[in-house]
Structure formats: structure tokens, C-alpha cells
Amino acid sequence: MLKVVDVDVSYGHARVLHGVSLELETGKMLFVVGRNGAGKTTLLKTIVGLLKPLKGSIYFDGGEISGLPPEGLYHVGIRYVNQDKKVFSNLNVRENIEIAAFSSGEPLPQALEKVLAIYPKMKEFLNLKAGQLSGGQRQILLIGQALVGDPKLLLVDEPTQGLAAVVINEVARILQHLKGKVSAIIVEQNLPLVSRLADQVVVLKEGKVVRVLSSAAEIGNTALLEKSL
Amino acid sequence: MMYAIMYGLTIGAILYLISIGLSLTFGTMRVVNFAHTITYTVGAYILIASVRALGIPFWWGGLLAVLVAALAGYCIERLVIRRLYGESLDYTFIATYAVFLIGVDIVKWIWGVYPKPISDPIGRVADLGLMVFPIYRILVIFLALLVFFGLELFIKKTMVGKIIVAALDYKEGVRCLGIGVEKYFAIAFVVGSLLAALGGVLYAPITAVHPYMGLHVLLLCFAVVLTGGMGNLRGTFSAAFVLGMLISIVGRYWPAGSEIVVFMAMAAVLFLRPIDI
Numbered sequence: 001m002l003k004v005v006d007v008d009v010s011y012g013h014a015r016v017l018h019g020v021s022l023e024l025e026t027g028k029m030l031f032v033v034g035r036n037g038a039g040k041t042t043l044l045k046t047i048v049g050l051l052k053p054l055k056g057s058i059y060f061d062g063g064e065i066s067g068l069p070p071e072g073l074y075h076v077g078i079r080y081v082n083q084d085k086k087v088f089s090n091l092n093v094r095e096n097i098e099i100a101a102f103s104s105g106e107p108l109p110q111a112l113e114k115v116l117a118i119y120p121k122m123k124e125f126l127n128l129k130a131g132q133l134s135g136g137q138r139q140i141l142l143i144g145q146a147l148v149g150d151p152k153l154l155l156v157d158e159p160t161q162g163l164a165a166v167v168i169n170e171v172a173r174i175l176q177h178l179k180g181k182v183s184a185i186i187v188e189q190n191l192p193l194v195s196r197l198a199d200q201v202v203v204l205k206e207g208k209v210v211r212v213l214s215s216a217a218e219i220g221n222t223a224l225l226e227k228s229l
Numbered sequence: 230m231m232y233a234i235m236y237g238l239t240i241g242a243i244l245y246l247i248s249i250g251l252s253l254t255f256g257t258m259r260v261v262n263f264a265h266t267i268t269y270t271v272g273a274y275i276l277i278a279s280v281r282a283l284g285i286p287f288w289w290g291g292l293l294a295v296l297v298a299a300l301a302g303y304c305i306e307r308l309v310i311r312r313l314y315g316e317s318l319d320y321t322f323i324a325t326y327a328v329f330l331i332g333v334d335i336v337k338w339i340w341g342v343y344p345k346p347i348s349d350p351i352g353r354v355a356d357l358g359l360m361v362f363p364i365y366r367i368l369v370i371f372l373a374l375l376v377f378f379g380l381e382l383f384i385k386k387t388m389v390g391k392i393i394v395a396a397l398d399y400k401e402g403v404r405c406l407g408i409g410v411e412k413y414f415a416i417a418f419v420v421g422s423l424l425a426a427l428g429g430v431l432y433a434p435i436t437a438v439h440p441y442m443g444l445h446v447l448l449l450c451f452a453v454v455l456t457g458g459m460g461n462l463r464g465t466f467s468a469a470f471v472l473g474m475l476i477s478i479v480g481r482y483w484p485a486g487s488e489i490v491v492f493m494a495m496a497a498v499l500f501l502r503p504i505d506i
Contacts, residue, residue, distance in 0.1 A: 099392060
């Protein structure tokens with residue numbers, strides 16, 4: 001479904017990714033782990049088109065997408081959930097979903113239904129300014145927004161970062177619910193969660209892929225994951 | 230004093246109409262647009278040309294002026310502003326200031342440098358009890374309020390408005406939802422140009438229309454936008470009227486300081502609430 005081949009990315013003169021390659025199969029959840037500054041967010045931003053690779057290629061469903069803008073990639077089914085839990089804070093929750101519905105062409109009631117299916121409590125907040133939601137609720141809204149339309153690939157950046165334990169469980173439940181239904185690349189530092197959900201783990205270190213774990217035994221071993229970082 | 234308050238409301242109304250575009254342009258595109266008030270100047274001149282040379286009634290001339298200025302705004306956006314998205318603020322200063330200077334020279338070339346007066350189209354006063362006040366100026370205040378509520382409605386009820394608000398907040402987020410923001414930026418820019426031209430049309434009978442009228446008002450509008458918060462449309466509205474009132478009331482007691490206080494107020498607001506550009 002997605003193939004990243006030998007991608008280099010830099011911010012100005014600072015090269016952040018060095019020859020990164022990875023492959024994701026349809027319906028699988030690939031987790032990217034690594035210390036701060038390893039280039040995880042840069043990798044997602046490059047796939048979604050917010051950054052342009054210096055070299056290398058990215059293929060999605062057989063076609064090359066490297067360097068294409070995010071506006072276009074949305075319409076081929078690639079969705080990005082940002083790390084900062086940034087929603088459109090001056091619009092209410094319904095309007096946040098409405099924009100995604102408008103862009104994807106999905107009727108609003110259907111889009112709302114999708115979001116409420118993963119988090120029924122959101123119904124109470126539909127008329128609340130999205131900026132007033134808690135961090136966890138914003139994260140769930142963003143994931144819900146990404147599910148509107150016909151997503152084929154979710155790129156989710158640090159979904160549990162900065163969240164309370166109880167909210168992490170809620171986000172984990174939602175990700176578990178999505179497993180097998182949609183392909184996803186998820187950047188995550190919560191290794192027990194990674195162990196629980198991942199089909200494949202890619203370890204990034206200083207902008208390079210240093211390890212790829214694919215077997216359930218390896219992925220289930222959080223001590224090994226920790227050691228790989 | 231009552232007259233100063235009413236005059237302050239008039240100035241506030243004009244400042245509001247002109248400042249919205251600046252606020253929107255910076256808030257969405259991160260472009261500091263020095264060319265903004267050229268559409269204000271063009272609006273005033275087209276009105277004068279329509280009324281004097283073509284004999285068109287004031288309000289129809291005003292409508293024509295607003296439409297021509299909106300077209301000019303569209304051309305400026307397509308030819309200049311669109312190339313500045315994502316560029317450093319220095320480039321946007323230089324390029325838009327160049328557009329402003331070119332615009333001023335074109336105005337001078339067509340209409341000359343001498344100020345051109347135009348009469349208040351209503352020419353009557355209303356008795357407000359304690360004072361009489363020109364009906365035209367009351368109408369200007371009323372129109373600014375109408376624009377404010379119209380804009381609120383546009384922002385809240387239309388998808389274009391919602392996308393503009395979303396882009397003011399988080400442009401990349403809108404792009405990642407598959408929406409090309411440039412089209413919406415262009416709409417925001419043209420709306421801003423149109424309202425600036427409306428400001429020029431409405432202010433023309435109150436002030437002298439001359440090629441550099443935009444430069445003077447531009448500085449005041451920057452003060453309004455910085456005080457109200459860049460991209461904050463309600464803040465722009467409040468700041469325009471507060472600063473308009475300051476100009477008028479201080480001007481009554483200390484004419485030389487009437488505009489100094491505007492920049493002092495702006496500095497105080499920036500000191501208390503620094504902005505990150």
C-alpha cells in the first residue's frame with residue numbers, strides 16, 4: 001500500500017532523515033518509535049506532503065506521491081493527525097467535522113455518525129468551541145475527523161502524548177477499534193501501547209531506520225523495544 | 230463632547246472597514262500588505278471620476294468604485310500576493326510597498342496630485358437633541374455596523390467563512406483536510422479590498438481625496454490591527470472604534486496629539502500582549 005524508498009529530508013541545511021525506507025501492507029498498523037529528534041514527525045510530514053524529500057521516493061497504491069501537496073493526498077485517502085492536537089479552535093466541534101465532510105464529499109450526518117461511533121460522548125460537545133476541549137477530546141476529534149470520507153491510510157503523530165492515563169486508554173481503545181479496518185502509520189513513544197497494537201515496528205535513530213520488528217514475539221517484548229531505541 | 234463622540238464613531242467606522250482586509254490578509258496569509266490601502270484610494274478616486282466626469286449619482290458611483298477596486302484587489306492577489314505565501318515578512322514588505330508606490334503613481338498620472346473634494350450626497354443634518362450631526366455620517370456608522378454583522382454572518386453561516394476561520398487558526402490543518410487554501414485566501418483578499426474601497430468611498434466626502442491618502446490611513450490601520458489582534462475580526466472591530474474615539478476626543482483637547490495617542494495605545498497593548506509574527 002505505502003512504500004517509502006531511501007528518503008532524505010532536511011530543514012534548511014540540517015538533514016533530518018537519511019535514506020529512510022519502509023513498507024506498509026494494506027490493513028496493517030505500523031508504529032514508528034524513537035527518541036526525541038529521531039525524525040519520526042518529519043517522516044509523517046514528508047509522507048503527507050507537508051515537507052518535500054531531498055531525494056528518494058514515496059509510493060502509495062502503486063503511484064508515486066513524493067512531493068505532492070497534502071491537499072491532493074487527502075483525496076487519494078491519506079489522512080494526517082497532527083502531534084500538537086491542533087484543532088480549529090474558533091469553530092465548534094460540529095464545524096470541525098463539517099469541514100472534513102465538505103472536503104471529502106461525505107454528508108454531514110454520516111460524518112458525525114462516524115465520529116460518534118468511535119466516541120459517543122462527543123455528542124455532548126458538538127456545539128462547544130473545539131478550543132475548549134481537553135487534550136484527549138481534541139485528539140479523538142482529530143482521529144474522528146480523519147475517518148470522515150474514505151480514508152485508506154492514517155498517519156497519526158503521537159496520539160497519546162501528554163494525555164492522562166485514563167484518556168490514553170480511551171485513545172488506545174479507538175486505535176484498537178480501527179485495527180484491521182484502515183492502514184495506519186502511528187508515531188508513538190508509549191511502548192506498552194505499541195506492543196499491544198503494532199503489526200510492525202520501525203525504530204528510527206538520528207534520522208535512520210535502525211531496526212524493523214515484524215514478528216509478534218519481538219513486538220510484544222517491550223524490553224526489546226526499549227533496548228532498540 | 231457629544232460631537233467628538235459621534236465624530237469618533239465615524240472615524241472608527243471608516244478605520245474598521247479599511248482594517249478588516251489587513252487583518253484577514255495577515256491572519257490567513259501571513260502577508261503584511263502595504264498595498265492594501267491603494268484599493269481604498271482607488272475606491273475614492275473612481276467615485277469622484279464617476280460622479281464628476283460621468284455624472285453618475287453618488288451611490289451608483291460608489292458601487293462602481295467598490296467593484297473596480299475589488300477587481301484591482303483580485304489582480305494584486307493573483308499577480309503579487311500569491312507569490313509571497315510562505316516567504317519571509319521582509320519580502321512581503323518590499324513587494325507590497327512597491328505595489329503601493331506604483332498604485333500611487335498611477336493615481337497621480339491619471340488624476341493629478343491636487344486634492345479633490347466631493348460633497349456629502351445627503352447634505353442634511355439630524356437633530357440629536359444636544360447637537361446636530363450630518364445624516365451622512367450617521368449612515369457611515371450604520372453601514373460599518375451592517376458590515377460587521379454581515380461579516381459575522383458570512384463567517385458563521387457559510388462554508389467559505391468557516392474555512393477562512395479555520396485557516397486563520399491552523400492553515401496546515403485545512404490543507405491536510407484536502408482544501409486548497411489559496412482559493413479561500415483570494416476570496417478573503419478580495420473581500421478585504423472591497424471593504425477598503427467602501428471605506429474610501431464613504432470617507433471621500435469627509436476628507437480630502439489625494440494620491441497619498443492611503444499612506445496616512447495605512448499607519449492607523451496597522452495600529453487598529455495590531456491592537457485588535459491580527460486575524461481577529463471582532464478585535465479589529467472593537468479596536469477601530471476605540472481608536473477612532475481616541476483620535477476624536479484627544480483631538481478636541483490636543484489636536485496635535487490626536488494620532489500620537491493611537492500609537493501610544495497600540496504600544497501599550499503590544500507591551501501587555503506581545504504578538505508573535
